[in-house]
Amino acid sequence: MGRHGSLAVLTLVVAFGAGCSLIQGDARTAYDIGAVRDGGGGPGTDPSPTGDASGWEGVARALGRPGKLSADKKVYRVPFPRSDLKVTSYGVDVKPGLALGGYTAFTRYPDGDVMMMGDLVVTEPELQKVTDALQAHGIQQTAIHKHLLSHRPEVWWTHIHAMGRDATAIARSVRAALDVTATPIAPASTTPAPSLDLDTAALDQAMGTKGTNDGGIYKFTFKRTEPVTEDGRVIPPGMGVTTALNFQPTGGGKAAVNGDFAMTAGEIQRVIKALRGGGIDVVELHNHTLRERPRLFYMHFWADDDAVKLARTLHEAVAEQAVTPAS
Numbered sequence: 037m038g039r040h041g042s043l044a045v046l047t048l049v050v051a052f053g054a055g056c057s058l059i060q061g062d063a064r065t066a067y068d069i070g071a072v073r074d075g076g077g078g079p080g081t082d083p084s085p086t087g088d089a090s091g092w093e094g095v096a097r098a099l100g101r102p103g104k105l106s107a108d109k110k111v112y113r114v115p116f117p118r119s120d121l122k123v124t125s126y127g128v129d130v131k132p133g134l135a136l137g138g139y140t141a142f143t144r145y146p147d148g149d150v151m152m153m154g155d156l157v158v159t160e161p162e163l164q165k166v167t168d169a170l171q172a173h174g175i176q177q178t179a180i181h182k183h184l185l186s187h188r189p190e191v192w193w194t195h196i197h198a199m200g201r202d203a204t205a206i207a208r209s210v211r212a213a214l215d216v217t218a219t220p221i222a223p224a225s226t227t228p229a230p231s232l233d234l235d236t237a238a239l240d241q242a243m244g245t246k247g248t249n250d251g252g253i254y255k256f257t258f259k260r261t262e263p264v265t266e267d268g269r270v271i272p273p274g275m276g277v278t279t280a281l282n283f284q285p286t287g288g289g290k291a292a293v294n295g296d297f298a299m300t301a302g303e304i305q306r307v308i309k310a311l312r313g314g315g316i317d318v319v320e321l322h323n324h325t326l327r328e329r330p331r332l333f334y335m336h337f338w339a340d341d342d343a344v345k346l347a348r349t350l351h352e353a354v355a356e357q358a359v360t361p362a363s
Contacts, residue, residue, distance in 0.1 A: 083151075085108065088105065095204055113140070116156065116222070117132035117136060118136040118220075140196070141153050141275045152206045153195070153196070165217075175197070183294065195325070229252060230249075234285050235344065238343075243351050244351060253284050258361055261360055262358065265328065278298055283347075291341075293338065293346050296335060298333075299357060300330050300331065314345070320336045322334060
């Protein structure tokens with residue numbers, strides 16, 4: 037047998053062995069990660085709306101945390117804010133809503149398959165334990181990186197992905213990774229968002245759209261104008277394939293800004309030029325997922341300056357993308 041033939045046999049053996057390890061047990065395998073079908077779902081298949089959040093109760097129970105159904109009822113998102121961490125970057129006490137908000141998001145397709153995407157915020161001592169737990173339970177890791185420049189303590193972000201029939205089993209597998217961290221179980225918030233020490237009307241005007249006060253962080257979200265797909269399935273914006281811009285007040289009309297731009301390859305250099313032209317630091321450039329189309333690259337950024345000035349710069353960068361306000 038030739039070199040390429042041997043490699044093919046080895047690949048089949050490894051894949052079969054991995055599949056066997058995943059179909060022994062309960063939560064690790066009930067969603068049959070090995071059964072993901074490349075090209076399945078048909079070209080551009082949209083997720084099916086869920087009547088209400090009760091359709092995801094099993095996910096909420098498995099994760100031990102409540103989630104929220106998107107306005108279009110296609111995405112169930114469960115947040116994991118790292119409110120236990122006291123992270124500082126360049127003298128700014130980083131709030132969970134600015135840069136420390138992990139999550140998982142679930143969507144279901146007409147054929148019954150469920151997609152899960154998410155981002156876990158972990159400390160450096162937790163990172164390898166989380167990686168081992170994810171791998172042991174069949175959850176794919178699609179990126180490991182930073183969202184902040186110099187900061188203490190050291191924090192990492194790991195993006196996760198799974199596809200299968202049993203959303204609750206997927207959630208149990210994610211829970212196994214959360215349980216090796218100190219991520220708190222956050223109750224559903226019933227208190228109104230605190231007032232913002234920012235001129236939000238001026239920010240809205242600079243950005244050309246209205247932002248939202250999410251727990252004391254002023255946020256803008258933009259979705260791609262063309263559908264984002266994976267293996268023939270449309271990925272809704274609520275799964276995280278968006279440009280997200282966050283403003284945390286730091287006093288005197290200033291704000292720390294952080295978030296990420298979801299860009300195609302042809303947009304990257306124009307966005308970098310716009311950000312740097314306005315004094316906003318570029319933190320990282322990378323992918324979050326493995327097989328989406330069009331291929332998306334995410335760029336994280338940071339600045340602490342006059343909020344309206346930063347909004348004007350961010351608007352110039354957004355204008356270099358094929359995006360529109362998400363809501």
